[in-house]
Amino acid sequence: SQQGEEDPQALSIQEGENATMNCSYKTSINNLQWYRQNSGRGLVHLILIRSNEREKHSGRLRVTLDTSKKSSSLLITASRAADTASYFCATGIIQGAQKLVFGQGTRLTINP
Amino acid sequence: EPEVTQTPSHQVTQMGQEVILRCVPISNHLYFYWYRQILGQKVEFLVSFYNNEISEKSEIFDDQFSVERPDGSNFTLKIRSTKLEDSAMYFCASSERTGDHEQYFGPGTRLTVT
Numbered sequence: 001s002q003q004g005e006e007d008p009q010a011l012s013i014q015e016g017e018n019a020t021m022n023c024s025y026k027t028s029i030n031n032l033q034w035y036r037q038n039s040g041r042g043l044v045h046l047i048l049i050r051s052n053e054r055e056k057h058s059g060r061l062r063v064t065l066d067t068s069k070k071s072s073s074l075l076i077t078a079s080r081a082a083d084t085a086s087y088f089c090a091t092g093i094i095q096g097a098q099k100l101v102f103g104q105g106t107r108l109t110i111n112p
Numbered sequence: 113e114p115e116v117t118q119t120p121s122h123q124v125t126q127m128g129q130e131v132i133l134r135c136v137p138i139s140n141h142l143y144f145y146w147y148r149q150i151l152g153q154k155v156e157f158l159v160s161f162y163n164n165e166i167s168e169k170s171e172i173f174d175d176q177f178s179v180e181r182p183d184g185s186n187f188t189l190k191i192r193s194t195k196l197e198d199s200a201m202y203f204c205a206s207s208e209r210t211g212d213h214e215q216y217f218g219p220g221t222r223l224t225v226t
Contacts, residue, residue, distance in 0.1 A: 033214065042219035043155070043203060088155065098210050099145070099168060102155040 005103050006089055012109040019076045021106040023089030024069075031092040032065055032072050033100065036085045043088070046074075079110045114138045116218035118204050124224045125194055133189045133221045135204030144187045145205040145215060146179065148172070155203065161187065162210070194225045 007022045023032070034046040049056045049065045049072065056063045062075040076083055086107050090100035117136045125131050137144050146158040160167040161179050178190045187206075191198055201222050205215040 035217070040201075040222075043205075043217040045214050045216055048214050090155075094210065098143075098207070098213070098215070099157045099160055099170075100147075100155075100205075100215060101157065102147075104154055 006087070006106045008106060009104065010107045010109070012111060013079060015079060015081055015110050015112050017079055019079050019083070019108055019110075021074045021087050021089075021108070023072045023074070023103055025072075025089075025091045025101075026070060027091075027093065029067075029091040030094045030098065032063075033090045033092060034061075034063060034072075034074050035088045035090060035102075037088065037105070038085045046087075048092075076108075079108075081110050081112050084108060084110045114140075116204055116206055116216055118202075118218035118221050120221060121219065122222045122224070124226065127196055127225055128193050131191050131194055131223065133191075133202050133204075133223070135187045135189070135218055136185050137187055137204065137206030138208075138216060139185070141206035141208050141216075143167075143207045143210055144179075144181070145207075146189045147203045147205060147217075148200040149203065149220075150197075150200045158189075191223075194223075196225050199223060199225045 005024050031050045033048045035043040047058050047063050049063050060077045065072045086105040088105045090102045092098050119134045144161045147155050149155045157170050159169040159173045176192045180188050201220045203220045204218045207213045207215045
C-alpha cells in the first residue's frame with residue numbers, strides 16, 4: 001500500500017453511531033494530521049497528532065497513533081448528518097519545510 | 113478566525129494559456145504550500161515556500177510552474193502554458209512554523225483546461 005492509505009474507502013452508518021476510520025503509512029513520520037472535505041470543497045483541519053503521542057481528543061473526535069504498526073485511527077462519536085464528508089489522513093514529513101502526504105480518503109455517509 | 117483565502121474559486125482556460133492562482137495565507141504564517149487534487153484522486157503536494165524561496169518541490173512542479181510572493185500578503189501559483197492534465201483543484205495552505213504544526217488549507221481554485 002502507499003503512504004497514507006485509509007480504510008475503509010467508504011463507510012455508511014446511522015446517525016448517533018460511532019464511525020471509525022483507519023490510516024496506514026509506510027515511512028517514518030513527524031506527525032499525522034486528519035482533514036475533512038465536504039464534496040468539492042476545501043480541506044478542513046481536524047487534528048494533529050505527533051509521532052511521540054499515542055492518543056488525542058478534540059470534542060467528538062479521538063485519534064490514536066501506533067508508530068510501531070505505522071497506523072492511526074480516527075473515531076467520531078455520536079455521529080451527525082453534518083459529519084457526512086470525506087476524511088483524509090496526511091502524514092507530515094519534514095524535509096526542509098514540512099510536506100503532507102495524503103491518503104485516498106474515507107467517504108463517510110451518516111444516514112438520518 | 114483567520115483563514116486562508118483563494119481566488120478565483122473557478123478558472124476556465126484554454127490549453128496553452130497562462131494562469132495565475134492567488135492565495136492569501138493566514139497573516140502571521142511563514143510557510144506556504146500548494147497542493148492539487150485531480151478529480152477523484154489524492155491530494156498531491158506541489159511546492160513549499162519559505163523566506164521568499166522554494167523549500168521543496170515535487171516531480172509535478174516542473175518548469176511550467178512557478179510561485180511567487182509578490183507582496184506581504186499574496187502567494188501565487190503560475191502555470192505558464194496549461195495542459196489538459198493540469199485540470200484539478202488547487203489548494204493553497206499555510207503554517208505558522210515548520211515542524212509539528214498544522215497546515216491550514218484554503219477553499220481551493222478549480223482549474224478547468226479546455
